[in-house]
Amino acid sequence: MENQKRSVQDAWQKRPLIISGPCSAETEEQVLETATRLAKTGKVDMLRAGIWKPRTRPGSFEGVGTKGLPWLQQARKLTGLPTAVEVATGKQVEDALHFDVDVLWIGARTTVNPFSVQEVADALRGVKVPVLIKNPINPDLELWIGAVERVAKAGIEQIGLIHRGFSSYGNTEFRNAPMWHLAIEMKRRNPNMLIINDPSHICGRRDILLEVAQEAINLDYDGLMIESHIDPDNAWSDAKQQITPEQLAGLLGEIVWRKEDIPSEEVHAMLEKMRAQINQLDDELLQLLSQRMKIADKIGQYKKENNLTILQTRRWNEILERACKKGEKMGLGREFITKYLDAVHMESINHQNKIFHG
Known part of the structure; x- marks a missing residue:
């Protein structure tokens, strides 16, 4: 357990921090093969997988639920990579921690609701686990800040931000408009807080992932969260925005990695x-x-x-x-x-x- 904690801390401090994995955990075989192939690239620091999937409308695949958590445990044993999942309720927090998930994140549909954020925050009291917070669906910086404050007041010391874009009427180019100025302002207000970009949810399609990822690195983001699947076209959710582990490695290889400062x-x-x-x-x-x-x-x-x-x-x-x-x-x-x-x-x-x- 001590080695596991050290591994999580090493990943949390790494720059750039790269998190990847399928939008949804579908089967044990799919999770383990994705994790193995991602680890083989040598470019991924943390595994992600959607266990519970809050969908906009009923009828869509809403995740396999708690039964998928042991699959992530096994993926960690196979690869040595820390794991991360989205949580939206107190019960989901408890289940994720019971199965030794290393990092939790609060999704956009949860961040938008202060009552939901508070429920998650209450479940986190007394727990030492890093928490990432996605921007809310709508372009409201105060909701994002409020979520950070609620989690911080629960005693969580390691908090990071995920910029995944915002819902915008009339937007056609992106699934969620980046609205870079809002993320930049959030970064300005929290200069020492980890902030990573989620090109998958901004783009909604794989052909422009590199463009958005490069923009994020140009703006001094600390890392990326990109969805990866062994068979993207047949994924049970968000098929168009996922790429294979090998395609991810190629994309990361094309990015021009920049630094805020150099000793010159x-x-x-x-x-x-x-x-x-x-x-x-x-x-x-x-x-x-x-x-x-x-x-x-x-x-x-x-x-x-x-x-x-x-x-x-x-x-x-x-x-x-x-x-x-x-x-x-x-x-x-x-x-x-x-x-x-x-x-x-x-x-x-x-x-x-x-x-x-x-």
């Missing part, structure tokens, strides 16, 4: 020189924004004196269209320009509201 004075000096230029430009931008708000204040006062509305829709549309056309010629994306000007516009409205109420 020359590199540091060049970065500092360019960052100084960025700092100067940021200062100038802030000065310009301040001047813009002062003019907006004058316009607000004029509107108030002449009984004009704060919102001038036609004028706002003209500003947006003009800026987007000009920005695109300068290499700036339309989405970025729109979000930036929306923020500036709302700040102008807030300034003018204060004048109207002053």
Whole structure:
């Protein structure tokens, strides 16, 4: 047991941390063969398998349940690799720990519900086990933070994050939109917390797994969780997003692995020189924004004196269209320009509201 704990800690500290295994544990033979082939690649640090599968709609395969846990025990004995499973209830936590699962993770459908997270957290009290927490299905950073806080208050010391994308209306490219800015903000707020990316659930299909995995590594993620199956096309769940252990090894071999820092004075000096230029430009931008708000204040006062509305829709549309056309010629994306000007516009409205109420 002491060697097992040491193995888990070694895996938890490794960078990059690679977790892989089937979306669902289907049969003992499937779990053991997948685990053996993954271990043979020499590139996987931890095995995963879905034992209980919370599905969006009834009728889908919802996992083999507790009977699959001994299969993971056996997989660990065969490979020496730690195991990880998703838990959504207190009873599932108890069962997983009874069968010596090394790492637990809380899924997106659980993170979205504070009552469910609290039930899991209560079951974890007094237990020393690492816990990974996936982002909630909907793009709500506070729910993700709240889940982390609940688990931490239960006494869990090793907590990590899994970014698996967010449900987004109208999104067609991904199964779950990455919304990288939310994960980046979560990382900013928790700079010392492990964060790994789950390209399988973001992509929903195997042909773009490498693209998303590379983006995550470029953004300094600590590792990846990628689903792997011995016969992906005939998997009982999420067949389109799974790859064979050998395909996983190939994908990992194609990634350009980057580091946040390297011990090179020359590199540091060049970065500092360019960052100084960025700092100067940021200062100038802030000065310009301040001047813009002062003019907006004058316009607000004029509107108030002449009984004009704060919102001038036609004028706002003209500003947006003009800026987007000009920005695109300068290499700036339309989405970025729109979000930036929306923020500036709302700040102008807030300034003018204060004048109207002053």
